[in-house]
Amino acid sequence: MNPSMQATAPVVLLVEDSAADTYLVRQSLRKHLKDFVLRVVDDGEKAFHLIEATESDESLPCPALFLLDLNLPKRTGHEVLQRLKKSAKCSHVPVVILTSSDSPVDRAETTRLGATAYFRKPPDLEAFMRIGEVVQNILGQ
């Protein structure tokens, strides 16, 4: 890991258009992570801009992790994932797919595109709150 990043808290970028889910994710991360910064963008296009901005400015670090919804306005989660994996600077960033879709096609496709994990949003609160645990495991905190 980049030594400069160790000084600061890891940035988790959440691409999610549902405020309700954003709230749950934040609660869960708070529960499981000692230290983190949650940045949220609410559509796919903003995620594109963020990746591009990071690429064009050397001083900007890549986020530590992407939490990516699939069903997004403007650009889909698939497109964002594809764009990120093409990025010379940020393609290594782990991506957790966060979606209510249980479609085998979505699972297969995101795995193929290089997603690290697939978290299906459950209808149960306890189950939902495990998303923090997943992120914790990946970030090794």
Place this chain on the structure above:
Amino acid sequence: MSASTEMAADMTCAGNDREETERQLLLLVEASGTLLASPQESDVVETVMTLAQRFVAADAYALWRQTGETTWNAIRTIGLSSTYSRSIDTTSVRSQIPRLSADPQVITDVENAPFVASRLDWYRREGIRSLVTIPLLLHGTLSGTLVFYYRQPRNFTEREIRIAGILANLAAAALGTSDLYERQKSLRNSAERSARRAAFLAEVGADLASSLDYAVTLTTIAEMTVPFFADWCGVSIIDDHGGIRRLTLRHADPAQSDSAQEVQKLLPPKSLLPVRLAKRLRCAQLVEQISEEILSAHVARPEQIELIRRLGLRSLICAPLVARGRTIGVLTFATAQSGRSYTHEDLEFARELAHRQALAVDNARLFADVAHERERSQQANRNLQAANEALQRANTDLEQFAYSASHDLQEPLRTVAVYSQLLERHLKGLLDEEAESFISYTVAAAKRMEVLVQDLLSYVKAATGVEPEAPPVNATRVLKETLVNLQAAVEQSGATVSSSDLPVVRVPAVHMRQLFQNLIGNAIKYRGAAAPRIEVSARRLGLQWEFAVADNGIGIDPKYATQVFGIFKRLHSSASYTGTGIGLAICQKIVERHGGRIWVESELGRGSIFRFTIPGQEHVS
């Protein structure tokens, strides 16, 4: 009565008479060369008559020949009027007719000869008073007579009888030769005709076999029979509705095309008796001679009779085209200007020709039927294929829609469920018991809705998922995987699940898994007081496998045996047994999609056996 007494008087004929006789005999012998030189009957007859006139002075002459069993005809006469009866039927008068005798018969005066009384009127009209009849004998067989008639009563000299006798012998020999010649000629003609007809039939056969357009073929063959076999040839076809349609009408002479049009107009196939006959009787008809009697008896309209007369139709053959016991048409042949009359031999030929044509027409029709049928089935296949493609597209669309719809429905439900729980947690201890139960109902309803939506999606997938060529799957292995999924439920309920050897089947693994999961899951869920005992088995039933999942659970009232497979059908409240009532509906959809069926054998309190069939030839694994 004999001529010998009268002849005896002439025995005293003068010496110059004898010389004259010898001279005449010499001339006769010389003439015999001429007589025997020509083998044609008509030439022989002319020569005999010429010699008769030259050597025997008489007022009239006749050469009679036997032309039938009992009929005699004067085939050539000289000096008799055109009204003289030239035909004699010997049936009733055989014994009386002297000319049938083997000896020369002399009648010196017809008025005094009782045995010719039946002919007396004819003799009187012709003014005949006496006659001498010389038999024509060949090898002892009577083949005709040569008769000399006189208008005065007359005695005949021995010389006259002898000369006449020698002439008759010569004539008999010549006629015998010409008969032989004619017979041989006829045989040769017949052989030639047979050969020609055989060649024709062979040619026709090749034509018929080479073309499946029978209308064209029949027309061509009609053309070929004219004028070789007929002056007129018509071909009529009986269509499927029993109507007769004339395919073609040919005539030897192209100049007769006007007449052909008249025939078409005046004598449609229906109007001709033989056509009707042929259709009804199913065998060929021969009208050797189209007589006035036949015309008036069988042809309805005067203008039709007039036309037939004008065309000079003489003889007619109608041959039905019969194939597989059904009359499908009629060939009509007629003679006219050629003057010939049809015989039984011709009828045979026409029958043979019709037989071959009928087979050809029948073959062509069968072929057309088969071709039509093939075209129809190909079209049906194409339609089916198009329908299948459309159905597959619709299925794919529907499945995609189901995914999107279930996803979009689940999103808000999930939020309702999760946030209800969050609310519950936040307000814990602040609300009274009743308010807390409200929240728990909300949570339960939202979760239940979520399961319903998911099950609905499973149902749609079972109904529409497209797996045209599923790879063979080992049912035993699928069952093991299923039991891993059900491990928690099995352990919790203390269930034992056993199975016999299960076959390899061509059903997608995901479908087999769902079948086992739903049926075993139900068996555990609807258990009785005792720990569930579940047995999975399969047996071969003809070309399919019958699977059975038997349990010792609460059982089902047989009156609900069908209802349980209905979508969202439940026999119990969700308080006593959870579930959406879609599991068995999914099972039914899956089984039916693979061409099988599913049913339950059960009684309340006696466990249930769910059976389903899966087509397939695969063996037990």
